Amino acid sequence: MVKIVETVLRDGHQSLAATRMRTSDMIPMLEQLDEVGYFSLEAWGGATFDSCLRFLNEDPWERLRTLKRHVKKTPLQMLLRGQNILGYNHYADDVVAEFVNRAVDNGIGVIRVFDALNDVRNLEVAMKTAKSAGAHVQGALVYTISPYHTEASFLQVAQDLKQLGADSICIKDMSGLLSPYAAYDLVKTLKDNMDLPIHLHTHYTSGMASMTYLKAIEAGVDIVDCALSPFALGTAQPATEAIVAALEGTPYDTGIDKEKLYPIAEHFRTVKKDLADEFKLNTAIGIDTKVLSFQIPGGMLSNLLNQLKEQGMADKYPELLEEMPRVRAELGYPPLVTPTSQITGSMAAFNVMMGRYKIVPREVKDMVRGKYGRMPAPIDPEFRKLIIGDEPVIDHRPADDIAPQLETLKQELADKGYPGASLEDVLSYALFPEVALAFFAQRA
Numbered sequence: 037m038v039k040i041v042e043t044v045l046r047d048g049h050q051s052l053a054a055t056r057m058r059t060s061d062m063i064p065m066l067e068q069l070d071e072v073g074y075f076s077l078e079a080w081g082g083a084t085f086d087s088c089l090r091f092l093n094e095d096p097w098e099r100l101r102t103l104k105r106h107v108k109k110t111p112l113q114m115l116l117r118g119q120n121i122l123g124y125n126h127y128a129d130d131v132v133a134e135f136v137n138r139a140v141d142n143g144i145g146v147i148r149v150f151d152a153l154n155d156v157r158n159l160e161v162a163m164k165t166a167k168s169a170g171a172h173v174q175g176a177l178v179y180t181i182s183p184y185h186t187e188a189s190f191l192q193v194a195q196d197l198k199q200l201g202a203d204s205i206c207i208k209d210m211s212g213l214l215s216p217y218a219a220y221d222l223v224k225t226l227k228d229n230m231d232l233p234i235h236l237h238t239h240y241t242s243g244m245a246s247m248t249y250l251k252a253i254e255a256g257v258d259i260v261d262c263a264l265s266p267f268a269l270g271t272a273q274p275a276t277e278a279i280v281a282a283l284e285g286t287p288y289d290t291g292i293d294k295e296k297l298y299p300i301a302e303h304f305r306t307v308k309k310d311l312a313d314e315f316k317l318n319t320a321i322g323i324d325t326k327v328l329s330f331q332i333p334g335g336m337l338s339n340l341l342n343q344l345k346e347q348g349m350a351d352k353y354p355e356l357l358e359e360m361p362r363v364r365a366e367l368g369y370p371p372l373v374t375p376t377s378q379i380t381g382s383m384a385a386f387n388v389m390m391g392r393y394k395i396v397p398r399e400v401k402d403m404v405r406g407k408y409g410r411m412p413a414p415i416d417p418e419f420r421k422l423i424i425g426d427e428p429v430i431d432h433r434p435a436d437d438i439a440p441q442l443e444t445l446k447q448e449l450a451d452k453g454y455p456g457a458s459l460e461d462v463l464s465y466a467l468f469p470e471v472a473l474a475f476f477a478q479r480a
């Protein structure tokens with residue numbers, strides 16, 4: 037029996053509707069979603085936290101509590117970027133631990149934790165805290181393709197995650213690069229060498245996702261991520277109804293009654309149309325098989341093209357597409373997922389606009405210094421010298437250099453007129469200071 041995680045409340049609308057779905061759009065269907073029989077409802081984390089504060093004037097913590105009040109049987113799941121939490125920098129251990137504890141206390145039951153570089157040292161604190169808080173801890177290995185990413189290297193990451201206490205292992209394929217037969221082999225390798233449930237997350241970006249799920253299921257995958265049809269396909273996940281129907285009456289039957297899904301999908305079809313009208317969104321995102329060559333997620337391709345257009349250099353777009361894999365190789369083959377995708381992408385854009393490495397952003401220097409963690413491949417010493425000169429490279433866990441931050445943040449917030457702020461507000465401020473302050477002012 038294959039289990040399904042429903043992503044309509046998080047990754048579905050993050051992928052197709054710029055994370056603009058409001059809590060009020062979700063509430064009418066929560067009880068029905070709770071009755072379907074999903075493994076979990078992915079509903080929090082990722083970009084939802086930032087989007088609530090920045091665009092929707094909502095408190096993300098209040099959203100979580102509201103969801104929990106309506107969803108009684110099905111665990112709520114979140115996506116967490118390890119030591120980055122939900123931001124773009126590393127945070128001190130005390131902030132990471134407090135965030136995880138608050139998330140669980142407010143209603144999260146499953147935490148999927150990943151690190152952009154697959155450096156498990158950046159997941160230690162989050163995973164151990166989530167474990168002792170009583171959540172189901174899902175350790176994720178980020179899937180990518182390079183000469184340094186092999187079945188053996190992915191298995192090693194999975195075994196390291198198990199050592200840290202993972203209850204299940206997720207193959208996180210954020211760009212839709214995992215092909216059906218590669219999925220079969222990878223799942224089989226993990227299943228043959230581990231006794232934990234294996235979960236597969238992919239995106240439809242390259243057009244292969246449903247085939248990939250089918251082969252992974254034949255290889256023994258336990259759980260897959262799907263989105264209800266209005267928020268499926270394109271750069272989102274395969275459609276829940278289709279996967280349920282495909283497995284009906286087979287040994288892999290999900291046990292979900294697809295008739296229960298249709299009225300829920302109908303509601304979200306209306307929501308999608310309303311969001312597209314209100315926020316002027318193109319929600320009809322097609323597949324883009326070029327991702328298989330460039331490994332750049334679709335949304336990022338359009339951002340990079342906009343950067344070039346703003347500089348009057350749209351004609352350099354083909355050059356940018358060639359430069360991106362070159363920069364990625366020079367930086368040590370980081371998987372392209374937040375925040376490494378943005379860092380690698382802007383470096384490639386600067387190279388095309390200004391000449392190679394004439395301007396090097398701080399984040400790129402930090403990446404070469406080791407401040408984000410260990411690169412999958414060794415960086416050429418000559419290249420390192422070009423980027424950071426003779427500066428020292430760190431080889432320890434990056435967060436070991438960050439002093440505790442929580443008390444300082446509480447004090448900062450008090451100085452800004454919010455003495456005695458809740459821990460949740462302190463954490464919102466820690467992740468997105470300006471955005472959170474604007475939200476607090478509006479809320480007051």
